Amino acid sequence: MSVPDYLFDRVTQxxxxxxxxxxxLTTRLASPLPAADTRACVEGVAVAAETVRRITAASADIRSALSDALILSPGPVALRDLVDRLDDRWRARLTGSGLTLMVSYDGPPEGAAMLDADRTLQVFDGFLAHALSGVRKGAAEVMLRVRESGDVLVLEGRVRSSRTGLRTDTEVDVREIEEMFGLEAAMGFMLGRHVLRRLGGRARILQNPGQGETLSFAFRAERPPERPAEVKSADRAAHILVVDDNATNRMVAETLCSMFGCTTEPAEDGEAAVEAAATGRFDLILMDIRMPRLDGVGATRRIRAMPKPIGCIPIIALTANADADETASYLGAGMNGVVEKPMKPDQLLQVVRDTLALPQLDASAAA
Structure with missing residues (x-):
C-alpha cells in the first residue's frame, strides 16, 4: 500500500x-506566573512534546515499512490483556463522539501468544479508524478470536460497523480518517496495513446480516514457551543502573523504571558504568551504546570480564540502531537484550521483566 504524499506534509505541519x-508556553514561563498557571504551561509543553514524539515515531515506522525494514519484537503476550488495552485506548478516543464501542475476546481465558503487542494494536487501530470514519452515531464491535491450528495459533480480528463501502486497498480515503480522528489515526491506518502484511496476515470484507460491513483480518502466531509471568514490579524492587551520556534520556529511563516499582542510579558514560557495576549493587543495567570515553559495547565486555556474580549482571542495550546486524553485535558482546529508542513503557517493561526472570548469564560464555 502506497502512502499519500500529503500525509508526510501534514506531519511537518x-x-x-x-x-x-x-x-x-516557554515564553510565558519566562515571566512570573501564579503556581497554577506555571503547572498548566508545563503540562502544555509535555502534551505538545508527547504529540510530536508519537507523530515522528509513526512517520519513521511508515518509512521503515515502505522499505521492508519494519522491526517486530515478539514476546509472550496475554491475549485478554491485549484486548483490554485496545478497549481502554478507543473508549477514551470515542468519548463524546456519539459512538458506542463493544470489545470482546473469544479464546482461552489464559490464552497467550508470541506477539509484538504494540504492533498488533496498530493493526486493530488502523482497521477501527477506517471502519468508524464517517460514522456519526451508533455502535461498533471489535473482537479478537483465537483458535488452535496445530502447533500455532490463528488470531482473527473483526471490526463491525454500520458503514458500507469499506476497502482493504489503496483506495481508502485517508483524509476522511484524519478529519474524524486526527493525523495519528490516519497514520495508524496506513501503518496497520503494513504491519499486517509483515505478519503474513490477510484482510477481507464481510457483509453484515443487517446493515453495514465487517473488516476481518487474520494471522498466525506461535505459542509462548510458557505462560507469561505476572508483572513483578509490585513485589520486587529491582535496583537498576541507567547508563546514558544524555541527561534527558537518563531521566526518561529512570522515570519509566520508577513506574515499574524499580529503583535506579545514573551513570554518564561507560567508564562510570564499569565503576558502578563493580560495587555489585545492581540487578540490571540499561546501557546506552554511543557514549564518550567508553561506549556501551566496551563497557559490557569489561563488566563481563569481572568475577561472578558481578560479571553476570543482565545488561540491556538502549539504542536507536536496532537493526538485525546491530542487535546481533550487541548480543555477541554479552548483552541480554535490546530496547529501541525512543523508549516505549510497555516494551521496556517487557524486556526488564523477561530479563530479570532469566537464569544468570555465565560470564565465560558471554566473553
Missing amino acids: EIRQQMDCVLA
Whole structure:
C-alpha cells in the first residue's frame, strides 16, 4: 500500500504547530506566573512534546515499512490483556463522539501468544479508524478470536460497523480518517496495513446480516514457551543502573523504571558504568551504546570480564540502531537484550521483566 504524499506534509505541519505551542508556553514561563498557571504551561509543553514524539515515531515506522525494514519484537503476550488495552485506548478516543464501542475476546481465558503487542494494536487501530470514519452515531464491535491450528495459533480480528463501502486497498480515503480522528489515526491506518502484511496476515470484507460491513483480518502466531509471568514490579524492587551520556534520556529511563516499582542510579558514560557495576549493587543495567570515553559495547565486555556474580549482571542495550546486524553485535558482546529508542513503557517493561526472570548469564560464555 502506497502512502499519500500529503500525509508526510501534514506531519511537518503538525510538528510546526506543536513547536509553536511549545515556544509560546516557554515564553510565558519566562515571566512570573501564579503556581497554577506555571503547572498548566508545563503540562502544555509535555502534551505538545508527547504529540510530536508519537507523530515522528509513526512517520519513521511508515518509512521503515515502505522499505521492508519494519522491526517486530515478539514476546509472550496475554491475549485478554491485549484486548483490554485496545478497549481502554478507543473508549477514551470515542468519548463524546456519539459512538458506542463493544470489545470482546473469544479464546482461552489464559490464552497467550508470541506477539509484538504494540504492533498488533496498530493493526486493530488502523482497521477501527477506517471502519468508524464517517460514522456519526451508533455502535461498533471489535473482537479478537483465537483458535488452535496445530502447533500455532490463528488470531482473527473483526471490526463491525454500520458503514458500507469499506476497502482493504489503496483506495481508502485517508483524509476522511484524519478529519474524524486526527493525523495519528490516519497514520495508524496506513501503518496497520503494513504491519499486517509483515505478519503474513490477510484482510477481507464481510457483509453484515443487517446493515453495514465487517473488516476481518487474520494471522498466525506461535505459542509462548510458557505462560507469561505476572508483572513483578509490585513485589520486587529491582535496583537498576541507567547508563546514558544524555541527561534527558537518563531521566526518561529512570522515570519509566520508577513506574515499574524499580529503583535506579545514573551513570554518564561507560567508564562510570564499569565503576558502578563493580560495587555489585545492581540487578540490571540499561546501557546506552554511543557514549564518550567508553561506549556501551566496551563497557559490557569489561563488566563481563569481572568475577561472578558481578560479571553476570543482565545488561540491556538502549539504542536507536536496532537493526538485525546491530542487535546481533550487541548480543555477541554479552548483552541480554535490546530496547529501541525512543523508549516505549510497555516494551521496556517487557524486556526488564523477561530479563530479570532469566537464569544468570555465565560470564565465560558471554566473553
